[in-house]
Amino acid sequence: MPTAAEDLPAGEGRWPDPLAWLGVAAAERAAAGLHRTLRPRPSGQCDELDLASNDYLGLARDERVLAGAAAALAGWGAGATGSRLVTGTTELHAELEQALAGLTGAPAALVFSSGYLANLGAVTALAGPDCLIVSDAGNHASLIDACRLSRSPVVVVSHGDRDAAARALAQRREPRAMVVLEAVNSTDGDLLPLADWHALAVRFAALLVVDDAHGLGVRGAGRGAVAEAGIAAEPNVITTLTLSKALGSQGGAVVGSQAVIDQLIDRARSFIFDTGLNPAAAGAALAAVRIIAAEPALAASALVRAGELAAICGVPATDSAVVPVIIGQALPAFERSVALRERGVRVGCFRPPSVPPGTARLRLSARADLSDADLRRFCQTWQSVSPS
Template sequence: MALSWLDADASARREAGLHREVTPREESGALVDLASNDYLGLARHPATIAGAQEAAARWGTGATASRLVAGTTRLHDDFERDLAAFLGVEAALVFSSGYLANIGAVSALAGRDGFIVSDTGAHASLIDGCRLSRSQVVVIERGDHEALARVLATRTRQRALVVTDSVYSIDGVIAPIAEYHQVAREHGAMLLVDEAHALGVRGRGGRGVVDELGLSGADDLVVTTVLSKSLGSQGGVVAGSARVRDHLVDTARTFIFDTGLNPPAAGAARAALATLRDNPDLCDQVRHNAARIAERCGGQPPESAVVSLIVGDPHRAVEAAAGCRGVGVHVGCFRPPSVPAGTSRLRLTARADLSEDLIDDVTSRIRGVLDGLGVRVGA
């Protein structure tokens, strides 16, 4: 039979502890959420919901077409200007998801004649962008800026792009962005930084690591980020110079051929951005809460909103996550290929709206589950 191999593959995944199931999320309050990326707690904020409702009433529920046909509303245009001003760049371009923003940006800025250097901490969307670009791609170890210099110095293709996350999504560690940028500039390469897990968490008032380092607006640096984490909505963004935006509008296939971001998502994200802009202390609060979670669970001091508790064995990680769910706490469970073999883990995410009493309560529950299973958390 043509699909008989599916059963063998499924059996192998189950045996290795890598089977996954889609589990519906319950209504708010059923479980304490330490799994989502709603870092600022804005997904259910009244202003965010009102922004979505107003946009739906004015523009409808769908974009109705690609951005270049009929899918760009005045709301999209105004929101892109707000994003550019907040991030300190000339221009921004909104995509229907962060995944498509990264694929579109990488493939359009490199191409079959290009040369890309990616580090091992890059998100899957950046990896897929590298593959789809048809560029020559070299992968270096995460954070190794000396290897980056060696690779760029020996390239034979002129057009070069370096891609990395600013905050590595699995463990929340910050990449050496300043060093990457210096090396890229010295070798005539462009740097693309995915700030998905930094927006709302790092930098002045949540403007990200690039802003924190004083690199916002650099003409050889492009930022991508998402609307689905700190801004509690849906969508992706590419931000940089006006020339980069113009190039993407003309050449990024995931922009040209995809239906535009739906207006309610744009309206929600725009309202959330205004809330963040008016409450810059939110990013300090989420980091404070992450530090408290890490301290009480035995994790490493975090550099972002992510706290990673390495269990090791994937079966044990699944068991621990299920145990946490059983005591009313939803945590992330990350296994290969999301993480290297032997480093399966619980991934806890802080939110700015968590009280200290609630953090103390849920972390006690988590510790009880881990202790009951005899799980010793690794670094």
């Protein structure tokens, strides 16, 4: 008979304290400049200049977006009340999906409760053991986790290396293949040539999954980098989006063919087993989509401001609202970000594992609503903390 649990020898003295290693690990992170701290923002207006958020178009506090959230809250309540397949799909969700498909030029869309879950759902539901995944080394953590959870064989290629991707696809033994990449890299800010990547995917009969989180609202007059490349409606292209960056709300989405959306509804665990996006976030996102469609100049303004920020910092301009300033080691990067924050300017500080060792950086995020006064203030502050 199996031994009862209470009859097994006690672990006292046989094994170390199961939490003792946490203190050691925390001390090592702190010494390396890798300790993270939550810093709550105050509500309402404050004097801090925000160059850290992903609110690229300044819509998070736009009155029209707030009104969309308030109307949805009043009409549908605070929560979605259930998963999308039970009670969590409202008419508002359906309207948002139609609007997202229309904005991006894709046939259909499916809304998730976060961009992270949209990436998990798209990759895991469309890949599998019989599908080789070719993943760009610069991909966001959500795509990396999705590849791991997919149970697919995965080949990681250097960022933007189409030749390496072609070799992996040509040599595969699996009947199916998927190429996974970010349209705009979240830490470098560079824009990949998506039309060329699509041609590669077509050549080797592969799906192309593109995370357009940092392209939506900024590239293609706001319609996104995939739409700008002219491939949004291609049957082998699947685009993932976030509603929490340029749209100023919360949530995520996948856009693609109706066959792809049907597969996700049936097979994407991060969709099936998750509570639906709350109505207020859906209402805010819908209002933002309509603003972007009606005001394409917002996207151009964000790119102009990004170029101005890059010039102030003495770094090359990118093709996005992301402006990276490479510092190198984690501790100096963190110290520079603290110095800026103490002077009223908040910037992102990206350290390993978010970026490779030796490439710690400050990440500035441009916004369409930055004023000339904001730029002058940043220029003065930047000069005051920069090494002479």
